[in-house]
Amino acid sequence: MRNTERTRRLLHRRISEGITYLLLTIFAAIIAYPIYFSIISSLKTPTLYTSDKIGLPTAPTLANYTSVLTNMHMLQFLINTLIVVGLSMVLYFLICTAAGFAFGKLRFKGRLWAFTFVLFIQIFPQMVIAGQVYQLLNKMGMLNTFRGLILVWVAYFAPFGTYIMTTYYASVPKSLVESARIDGANVLQQLVRIMIPIAKPMIGTLGIIGALAMWHELPFSMLILQRQQLRTLTLGIALMQGEFGLPTPVLTAAILVTSGVPLILYIIFQNYITMGSTAGSVKG
Amino acid sequence: MHKTRVKRTRRLSQDAKDGWVLLSPLLLLTGIFLVYPVFSNFYYSLTQYKGFGEPVFIGLENYVRMFSDDRFYSSLKNLLILTLYIPIGVGLPLIIANVLRTGLKGWKLYRGLLYLPNILGPVILGTIFSVMLSQVGPITEILTRMGFADANRIYLLGRSKSAINTLSFLFVVWMRVGFGCIYFLAAMSTIDSSLYDAAKIDGTNALQDFIHVTIPGIKFSIQFFIVLAFIEVFARMYGMIFTLTGGGPGFATYTLEFGVYMLSFSAYQKGYAAAWAVVLFFFCAIIALIQIRLIRSEERS
Numbered sequence: 001m002r003n004t005e006r007t008r009r010l011l012h013r014r015i016s017e018g019i020t021y022l023l024l025t026i027f028a029a030i031i032a033y034p035i036y037f038s039i040i041s042s043l044k045t046p047t048l049y050t051s052d053k054i055g056l057p058t059a060p061t062l063a064n065y066t067s068v069l070t071n072m073h074m075l076q077f078l079i080n081t082l083i084v085v086g087l088s089m090v091l092y093f094l095i096c097t098a099a100g101f102a103f104g105k106l107r108f109k110g111r112l113w114a115f116t117f118v119l120f121i122q123i124f125p126q127m128v129i130a131g132q133v134y135q136l137l138n139k140m141g142m143l144n145t146f147r148g149l150i151l152v153w154v155a156y157f158a159p160f161g162t163y164i165m166t167t168y169y170a171s172v173p174k175s176l177v178e179s180a181r182i183d184g185a186n187v188l189q190q191l192v193r194i195m196i197p198i199a200k201p202m203i204g205t206l207g208i209i210g211a212l213a214m215w216h217e218l219p220f221s222m223l224i225l226q227r228q229q230l231r232t233l234t235l236g237i238a239l240m241q242g243e244f245g246l247p248t249p250v251l252t253a254a255i256l257v258t259s260g261v262p263l264i265l266y267i268i269f270q271n272y273i274t275m276g277s278t279a280g281s282v283k284g
Numbered sequence: 285m286h287k288t289r290v291k292r293t294r295r296l297s298q299d300a301k302d303g304w305v306l307l308s309p310l311l312l313l314t315g316i317f318l319v320y321p322v323f324s325n326f327y328y329s330l331t332q333y334k335g336f337g338e339p340v341f342i343g344l345e346n347y348v349r350m351f352s353d354d355r356f357y358s359s360l361k362n363l364l365i366l367t368l369y370i371p372i373g374v375g376l377p378l379i380i381a382n383v384l385r386t387g388l389k390g391w392k393l394y395r396g397l398l399y400l401p402n403i404l405g406p407v408i409l410g411t412i413f414s415v416m417l418s419q420v421g422p423i424t425e426i427l428t429r430m431g432f433a434d435a436n437r438i439y440l441l442g443r444s445k446s447a448i449n450t451l452s453f454l455f456v457v458w459m460r461v462g463f464g465c466i467y468f469l470a471a472m473s474t475i476d477s478s479l480y481d482a483a484k485i486d487g488t489n490a491l492q493d494f495i496h497v498t499i500p501g502i503k504f505s506i507q508f509f510i511v512l513a514f515i516e517v518f519a520r521m522y523g524m525i526f527t528l529t530g531g532g533p534g535f536a537t538y539t540l541e542f543g544v545y546m547l548s549f550s551a552y553q554k555g556y557a558a559a560w561a562v563v564l565f566f567f568c569a570i571i572a573l574i575q576i577r578l579i580r581s582e583e584r585s
Contacts (some may be wrong), residue, residue: 020383159314
């Protein structure tokens with residue numbers, strides 16, 4: 001009697017587990033299908049794609065990739081993206097670390113006010129400021145320069161990064177900071193000796209959040225980089241469809257080139273990236 | 285006693301000096317590229333300005349025009365539709381995370397797939413979906429092979445109603461579910477497990493646990509996630525709209541954000557666009573204030 005009860009329970013658990021797996025698999029398939037579709041389409045010739053849009057490519061070709069990288073200047077766009085995102089990230093990291101330290105570990109008048117200000121401006125849509133930023137850069141002679149885009153990107157994304165660094169520094173024990181501050185070292189020395197070393201575990205998280213946001217950014221790069229040879233990958237692909245009326249296999253190859261670096265990094269650091277993404281918004 | 289107070293005051297003034305030095309790069313940059321533009325935007329909203337030459341002061345004319353512009357009301361209506369999808373975009377990952385809470389073998393693989401949209405980003409996703417949902421795309425072909433002869437007439441992005449609903453579903457639900465699961469799971473892992481044990485002794489079922497232990501345990505995270513969803517809808521949609529629908533058909537998938545772009549850079553009516561941006565500013569300011577209150581109350585507890 002008791003035995004049948006246990007078997008029934010076990011069976012019940014197995015079934016519900018099976019249903020969970022089934023639903024999760026369907027779900028994951030729906031989420032992953034677009035990227036699967038892009039991969040298989042990018043390996044097809046345009047003729048093959050027209051006749052079969054959903055099957056696997058019979059004779060995979062890399063021709064779309066060569067065409068995208070050379071004829072459509074995606075290689076140039078990739079280099080541009082790496083330069084702009086790389087330089088922006090250095091500045092972004094320094095600014096967020098310094099400001100996060102000030103908010104998280106120092107006590108001074110006006111701190112709360114300034115922190116509220118940072119939280120407030122952090123959510124503003126690019127479109128509220130885009131027109132004015134364009135005028136401003138025009139006056140400063142920084143349109144069509146990476147310099148201009150870097151400054152705007154860092155200004156726009158640093159508030160959120162600062163918020164994350166603030167929550168991090170607030171959680172660091174005081175003793176780590178105290179001794180070096182009593183030394184009477186100046187701010188710059190403190191930055192190099194204490195703040196940055198303590199921030200090391202956050203480099204990855206901040207890097208993911210900042211670099212992904214910049215990699216995906218469209219409106220500012222669209223306004224600031226109007227010469228074709230200066231384009232970033234995301235800008236390149238956003239304008240590509242309209243400019244060329246591309247066949248899908250070529251477009252999907254361009255998609256994979258654009259997402260290539262983030263995807264490869266994601267495959268290597270999956271655990272780290274998915275967990276880091278919740279920084280600043282989950283308690284604890 | 286007196287000595288420590290002196291030390292403390294000195295320490296505080298040192299903190300103040302260092303604090304403002306450390307904040308200065310951030311305040312300088314945001315001052316120039318965020319705060320100044322917001323303020324000058326208010327001024328431009330009262331002018332007629334094409335983007336070159338001198339702006340001409342015209343008072344509230346732009347606002348009068350805006351309140352009789354169909355595109356403006358369409359944008360507001362679309363934002364309302366988009367926000368109606370938020371309960372699904374929050375509830376679905378919450379339920380999935382709750383099912384997965386006690387652990388599931390192979391979860392890492394699923395997690396890896398569910399997070400993919402965040403790696404690809406809205407511009408790429410908009411581009412892929414515009415291909416996939418086109419009349420001659422793979423979805424049509426799959427449906428045709430399944431025996432739907434008229435599949436190419438189901439052109440989701442071609443009709444106003446289905447276009448805005450498709451956009452809403454993709455942006456608010458599809459794109460955010462994976463992140464939501466990961467986010468809620470991370471939040472649920474901070475709940476003290478003894479609470480579940482206590483509930484078990486009371487003989488509660490899974491649904492009761494969910495309502496009485498899980499939801500109160502991650503209340504802050506749920507509220508924060510809802511606020512994030514609002515931010516995404518009001519302030520982060522441009523990339524996907526641009527690549528998926530271009531605002532169309534007609535202006536059926538305009539939002540305030542997209543409208544500002546079209547008026548400002550496509551129609552060169554920068555003064556008029558600035559009036560739209562002012563409305564957008566106020567929506568975002570309300571959301572920002574809610575978020576600040578949320579973070580403050582969390583810090584206090």
